[in-house]
Amino acid sequence: MTTKRSVHGVPVQWETLPALVAARAAQHGDAPRLTVAGRAMSYRELDAESSLVAANLHRLGVGRGDRIACFLRNAPEHLVTWVAAGKLGAIWVPLNAGLVGEDLVHTLTNAAPAVLVVDAELAERVADVEDRLPPMRVYQVEEGGRRPAFAELLEPGTALPAVEVSGGDPAVIIYTGGTTGLPKGALLPHFAWIAAGMRYVEAFETKPDDVHYSILTLFHVGGLMLGVVGPMVADIPTVIDRRFSGSNFWARARETGATIVDLIGTMVTVLTEQPEGPGDRDHRVRVSLGVTGQIPPAVSERFVERFGAGFVNVYSLTETGGVLIVNNRMDSPKPRANGLTHGWAEVAILDDGDQPMPPGVSGQIALRPRYPDIFMSGYFNAPERTLECLSNLWLHTGDLGHLDEDGFLFFTGRQAHWLRRRGENISAYEVESVLSHCPGVREVVVVGAPSEKGEEEVKAFVIRDPGCEVVPAAIAAWCEGRMAAFKIPRFIAFVEEFPRSVTKREVERHKLRALPNDGVWDREAPVSGGPHPREDRPR
Structure with a gap:
């Protein structure tokens, strides 16, 4: 029945x-x-x-x-x-x-x-x-x-x-950073998309005269659930542009009559850096998605004050059914929190043995659904990775955070092998596997380096082959055409050896992440006046 x-x-x-x-x-x-x-x-x-x-x-x-x-x-x-x-x-x-x-x-x-x-x-x-x-x-x-x-x-x-x-049948595969290894296809059932739309209605408290304006991509779960399914379930119009433009964003918001937008991460930074003008509040936007955890708090505060739009802050990932599985409403007493699950899921902070951590103590964020078919069914063609991610009846996110006494989640960072650059999740393992084939590269470790715009930049630490004088720009140029442009390292530093743990001899990535970028080759440095002029790029 x-x-x-x-x-x-x-x-x-x-x-x-x-x-x-x-x-x-x-x-x-x-x-x-x-x-x-x-x-x-x-x-x-x-x-x-x-x-x-x-x-x-x-x-x-x-x-x-x-x-x-x-x-x-x-x-x-x-x-x-x-x-x-x-x-x-x-x-x-x-x-x-x-x-x-x-x-x-x-x-x-x-x-x-x-x-x-x-x-x-x-x-x-x-x-x-x-x-x-x-x-x-x-x-x-x-x-x-x-x-x-x-x-x-x-x-x-x-x-x-x-x-x-039916709602439990497989519907969409979204390739994502996942939690470990190469990007994997998270297989989401039909009802996961409907559930995401229902959460959209709740989180944004939609009204009949709302209009959504989206600049997110339709190959990511965020753009699909926020720009398409959310407005469809809410029964409001939606406008999805081809790409984000910082200089034209508010003009488009006015043209579309938008009341809800879906800015993420560094987009907020870019908008606050635009020249101020009389049109800063000449719009109907009342609320934006808020993926603001990895940008400086002053930036999001400046955005709200300048443009008059609030944030619904979130924590979510494709594997947990996409957007808004944890969200923090505009009237929250804890605006810097990522929020609560609002009855959709259970959340816990686990130690390395999958034991729950007390409030205020950091550990791995884990979730499990309270309704069927709202999380991923598993990773497509990757049963071992699925079992690893879904062990002990919890979905292990690979992200770090803590819960406070009231159950509010605070996301604090990603585990060592993953970084997030300008809205994209990047596998350090994947970038390393490509770079390891570059002529002159003996060993390479990739980590996230803080970005001035928020989130992270890709930074590669390279041990060169003995006697090889390969230069950073040649390594970056070699990457072109072999990996997506957003994965190519911005910073490249040469080292003689990597710091390793005494017991397992594993690379201590946290020590590499803590190293400053002073004097490190920067792919985005100006041609003149930068620490590494572009003359070393092969012609």
């Missing part, structure tokens, strides 16, 4: 994204309710176009459990393909648009999609590594390329199969 779901004692109206889209299409008809990269769409259009794509994919043999990937900048095709996959019981895989070379090969090999949707720019990156990829059909959103056009999937004439999809 199937029992209808309820959350906090309230029945749930939908369990899947296609069901939610169909309901909003019936409700709003042809009224435009979402704008993506300049295209205004109605839910009826989204529903109809996704049905065409689903029918044509079915004709090509794509079905339940198959993967359908998108490698795009923010574009309407993201959403059309996502809903189409859901209608077939297939799994949608949005890929980070920064992937290149080894990153791209690893991700596409792991996902092994039956179909890949690309844009013209990113199609070239796929072509560069095509001989190392598994077989897949590739469609390009623009016409006139050497690939079949995405428009072919919008041709009518094929019947849409009847496929029963």
Whole structure:
């Protein structure tokens, strides 16, 4: 017997994204309710176009459990393909648009999609590594390329199969930093997306006249849940731009009539650094997402004072069902906290033996859901990593923090092998594995270095081969095309040896992180006047 779901004692109206889209299409008809990269769409259009794509994919043999990937900048095709996959019981895989070379090969090999949707720019990156990829059909959103056009999937004439999809079925794979090792695909069920939308309504206390304006990417869980699903569940319009612009942000907020925005980390810093002007409060924005834990407190305080918009601070990660699993409302008595779970999950701080730590004592943040199908089902094609992450009935985040006496969570940092740069989670292990193949590099350790804008920068400590005089700029140049640009080290320092623990002889990364950047080569240093002029870059 199937029992209808309820959350906090309230029945749930939908369990899947296609069901939610169909309901909003019936409700709003042809009224435009979402704008993506300049295209205004109605839910009826989204529903109809996704049905065409689903029918044509079915004709090509794509079905339940198959993967359908998108490698795009923010574009309407993201959403059309996502809903189409859901209608077939297939799994949608949005890929980070920064992937290149080894990153791209690893991700596409792991996902092994039956179909890949690309844009013209990113199609070239796929072509560069095509001989190392598994077989897949590739469609390009623009016409006139050497690939079949995405428009072919919008041709009518094929019947849409009847496929029963439930809230617990796998829906989306998001490739994320995870907790250890190479990036892994967190497999989120359908209901996890609906639950995230419900948390959005609660956290932002949405009103009928709200409008969401998003500048987050549609290949990350934040952009999808905040920019798309949250407003859809809240039944408010949403506008998703192609990219963030510090100089144009408030102009766009005014144009869209935005009341809710989703700034994260260094975006807040960038906006406070813009020249002050009379339009600083000439907008309707009342609240922003607040991922402010790794920027200086004075910056977020200055933002609130200058622009008049408050923050809903958060702690969340893809594995725990994405955004707002822990959130701190605007009227919180503890504004610097990351917040409470508000009934969605249990949270604990654990020591190395998985024993709970008392209030005020730092340890690893762990969570477990209070409702089924709101966390990830596991890592795709990585059962051992899944068991490691989900051991002892807790999801181990790999993040550090503490709880206070009232149960408020305070995030304090990431464990040694992970760092966060400008909104991107980066595996130190992954960067090290690429750098280790660079000519002249004998050993390398990558850590996070404090950034003047908040969060971290990538810093590589290198032991060179004996007698080798390879210079930092040559190492940075070698990285180009072999890893995503945001992963290339900003700082490179040469050392004779690494500090190691006495017992396990493991590299003591915390000691490397504590070293200053004085005199260290800086890829972003000015050409003239910087400590390392760019003449050492190979031509």
